[in-house]
Amino acid sequence: MGKSDRVSGSFWFLFCLFIIYESYRLGLGNVYQPGPGFLFFWTGIVVAIMSLIVVLQSFSSQADEEAREAPTGKRAAIKVILVLVSLFVYAALMEYLGFFIVTLLLFMFLLGVIEKKKWWFAVVVSVAVTLFSYLIFETALQSQLPKGILSSLRF
């Protein structure tokens, strides 16, 4: 499978080395009374071996084409990264700013900046979605969405 397997296989191999080390520290116990690290130590070893096989296999079958590795383009990659960043920012700010503000901002960002829709369209849709989702989840389904800095206001 070529390069991608070498990368992913190596990643999992290193991950497993770490798990093996950590499990060892937790204590393996013995077969009469297996300790907290017992199962994970051995799982780590088995998965590490398998990831090595994946890496080794990648050398013998380099000719294989990578269908999903097809050129994705810089623009698409940037789009994915921007969306991800906006989601992490959403998570980081949601308790501080509250559901209303972050959701509004997220939608305006996704529609206005990422999808480059007209600003009035982005604003109208964002407001509508925020209101509707608030009505559905908070009012109808009684989820407790964070109110953040708007908590002093009563809805």
Added chain:
Amino acid sequence: MIEILQNVGYGFEVALRPYNLMYCFFGVLIGTLVGVLPGLGPAAAIALLLPTTFHVSPVSATIMLAGIFYGAMYGGSTTSILVNIPGEAASVVTCIDGYQMARKGRAGPALGISAFGSFIAGTFSVIALTFVGPFLANIALAFGPPEYFSLMIVGITVLTYLSSGSMIKSLMMAGIGLILSGVGMDTIAGKYRFTFDIPALLDGVGVVPVAMGLFGISEVLMNLETEIKRDLLTTKVKNLFPSLKDWGLSIWPIIRGSVLGFFLGIIPGGGAVIASFASYAIEKKIAKNPEEFGKGAIQGVAGPESANNAGAGGSFIPLLTLGIPANPVTAILLGALMIHGLTPGPLLIKDAPDLFWGTIVSMYIGNGMLLVLNLPLIPIWVKVLKVPYYLLYPLILLFCLIGAYSLDNNVSDVIIMLVFGILGFLMKKYRYDGAPLILALVLGQKLETSLRRALIMSHGAFSIFVTRPISLAFLITAVLLLIVPIVTGRKKLSTLAEE
């Protein structure tokens, strides 16, 4: 026999309560909707809606979540047939002949036969579930820790055997899932593991945020990268009721699909997806005119669509009687039941008869609702498909964010979901299947406890797993599944249909 009829009667009493009927209706409606929407499967949908069931009774919650599952099996066929995009994995094969039928102007009968086939198969599997469930639960009462351990090993092996892509990678993912299940408090030693003083990890890595990340967020990211092109058929859908000739061709594929799907559904690790592939392969093999397949053969729609519904029904058996989920969807259902304070397993029938029988009977009712709901609503589903993706994906993302947060009103679940979203995205690119990871993550704690209990029972002798006949049988099955593909040169079931 009489006892079962009494129980079914009791089930009807529970399922017909207006409250439960309403949840059943919501479940199948939402299920059909997510089945129709590509990029949002039943696993993600159940994970998303789970927090919204926290304030209702476990029975209503399970009825609704189950409805989403089998409802999605119905909905998925609609997009396969009309747009050549499977709404969810179990409808992939339906694309092959369903879309060809639609191109020939036979979208109506294709949709019709898949709805009727789904109804027949769904009802069959629920009836079978009624009888097989209690029987299996009785057997399972005799299971001790070694049997449970071996059974779970079989479940994980079957899933890796059947999952898409390389087997070794699937096994690796099962291992990773197992390791992830160790995060948090070790209940036997009372010690924190793999938490690295990060507060978010103290309670462990939840199945639901992981599933939302692996199946929801990553799917959106994948679609963002590769713009989906959808050429919607503009022809009118008419003649939903298949002709007598269509019925003649379809009836046996439906019956075979039902039986096959049900049994593949029971096997832990099996389920709806694989049932649909297997059914297609079989129908093609025994058809009088195999060359018709791929060019719009109605059998190629009727068989797999029945099989995936029967498979969905069948997979409730290991869940409700053994407490072992057969696939990612039932894995999340298991998580849901546990959040609601229930432990699925052989004692569930006795401990919570209202849940067990109520859920089963609600599936009879739900299947009926789906038939009524689906045929007249097809034009609406087609409209839903026209919602542009730039509107759809922000909504899916928002629902994921709200869903993850509402699990525990905690941002850490949101972060876990996003991290697994990235991981799932990379896994899709590097071709690792997420399903074994989820299954192992759900089973992990039980697996570890059974292993440690079994070893304590046997005073440290691993032979306990092979000296007890049931456990031995399970392990032999697992070993065979691992060895056969290596020896025979692996032919994956999922590739059979493509031949």
